Amino acid sequence: MVAPLVLAHIGERTDTEIESAILHCPDCQHEYPVIAGIPIIVPDLAKLLSERGIELMLRDELDPALESLLGDSIGADSWFDMMRQFQSTYGWDGYADLDPAEVTTEDGPAPGAARRCVARLLDMAGPPDRPVSRILDLGCAAGRTSFALAQAHPQALVLGADIHLALLLLAHRAGRGEVSYPRRRIGVVYDRRRFAVALDGAERADFWACDANCLAVPAGEADLCVALNLLDCVTDPRALLESLARAVRPGGRILLATPYDWSTRATPINAWLGGHSQRAGHGGSGEAFLRALLSGPSGHAIPELGIIAEQEGFAWHTRLHDRSAVQYRTHLLVLERRPH
Ligand SMILES: C[S@@+](CC[C@H](N)C(=O)[O-])C[C@H]1O[C@@H](n2cnc3c(N)ncnc32)[C@H](O)[C@@H]1O
Numbered sequence: 535m536v537a538p539l540v541l542a543h544i545g546e547r548t549d550t551e552i553e554s555a556i557l558h559c560p561d562c563q564h565e566y567p568v569i570a571g572i573p574i575i576v577p578d579l580a581k582l583l584s585e586r587g588i589e590l591m592l593r594d595e596l597d598p599a600l601e602s603l604l605g606d607s608i609g610a611d612s613w614f615d616m617m618r619q620f621q622s623t624y625g626w627d628g629y630a631d632l633d634p635a636e637v638t639t640e641d642g643p644a645p646g647a648a649r650r651c652v653a654r655l656l657d658m659a660g661p662p663d664r665p666v667s668r669i670l671d672l673g674c675a676a677g678r679t680s681f682a683l684a685q686a687h688p689q690a691l692v693l694g695a696d697i698h699l700a701l702l703l704l705a706h707r708a709g710r711g712e713v714s715y716p717r718r719r720i721g722v723v724y725d726r727r728r729f730a731v732a733l734d735g736a737e738r739a740d741f742w743a744c745d746a747n748c749l750a751v752p753a754g755e756a757d758l759c760v761a762l763n764l765l766d767c768v769t770d771p772r773a774l775l776e777s778l779a780r781a782v783r784p785g786g787r788i789l790l791a792t793p794y795d796w797s798t799r800a801t802p803i804n805a806w807l808g809g810h811s812q813r814a815g816h817g818g819s820g821e822a823f824l825r826a827l828l829s830g831p832s833g834h835a836i837p838e839l840g841i842i843a844e845q846e847g848f849a850w851h852t853r854l855h856d857r858s859a860v861q862y863r864t865h866l867l868v869l870e871r872r873p874h
Contacts, residue, residue, distance in 0.1 A: 556568070592617075622853075625704055680741070711736075756783065764792075771805060785873050789867075
């Protein structure tokens with residue numbers, strides 16, 4: 535049964551947006567906050583807020599000298615450093631092309647890797663069977679792909695979902711015309727980048743804190759679901775595929791990219807799709823494992839999903855700092871939720 539959430543309390547609001555509020559589920563009695571315009575609708579609210587809630591308190595940037603002092607004092611590999619590394623990597627990939635202060639070098643990585651994945655996947659998917667009105671962008675990070683999807687489908691509403699609150703704030707603010715992120719130079723040395731942007735389709739994109747494996751949206755309503763480089767970041771990748779299959783309507787498409795960069799920090803080894811058990815028929819290959827899961831005859835396959843196009847070795851990278859970027863070769867797949 536679907537129980538729509540009710541707006542139980544409204545704090546701050548503007549003419550067009552609710553900035554702070556409390557959502558209430560009349561069925562299970564759970565409450566979910568809306569903070570800084572971001573609804574936080576996750577199954578374990580206490581865990582997310584205790585681990586990441588502080589990111590919301592830091593939404594107005596610190597004075598640069600103070601930020602640098604805090605960075606040194608809180609230290610490398612701290613929550614503060616990890617937050618800034620994420621903001622730097624995904625803020626840069628998403629928006630550095632629009633930053634007047636960004637200097638591109640011939641030999642360095644070019645921003646926009648995630649958008650290039652989206653563009654290629656949309657191309658591979660071809661024209662949709664009917665107009666696209668609802669799109670989910672799961673693991674949307676700093677949100678630029680959500681805006682790109684809104685631009686590609688001018689009738690669609692796009693929901694970008696992620697569990698990284700600081701990235702969602704970056705995305706939300708970009709939608710309102712300003713990008714601000716700490717760009718990592720080296721170590722814990724960062725430069726604050728702040729610039730105006732005008733993103734097409736921004737008024738049709740919204741950002742929620744949501745676990746992709748437990749989506750707070752009605753089943754079967756999305757025309758298109760996108761999950762770029764997310765499969766190897768979740769605790770249960772198979773459950774992510776099932777969650778995507780539930781979210782999309784019959785005949786709808788799922789755009790997937792993955793470098794199969796498994797790590798036990800994100801995913802227990804027994805949940806990896808490939809990357810182990812090289813003695814088995816799949817030989818430890820993620821591609822073979824995933825293909826079997828999506829279109830194989832085995833009883834373990836996910837019957838609602840089928841592959842309609844794929845491409846191997848598509849370039850995607852993450853910039854770490856001025857002297858380092860990690861280059862991946864991702865596997866791109868267009869899936870279809872089989873019609874009933
Ligand atoms: C490797 S990054 C990819 C970001 C972006 N899609 C891209 O391709 O550049 C994975 C993103 O997924 C988010 N993420 C990880 N686990 C998640 C989950 N269970 N639900 C939603 N987002 C998640 C992370 O916070 C991060 O922003």
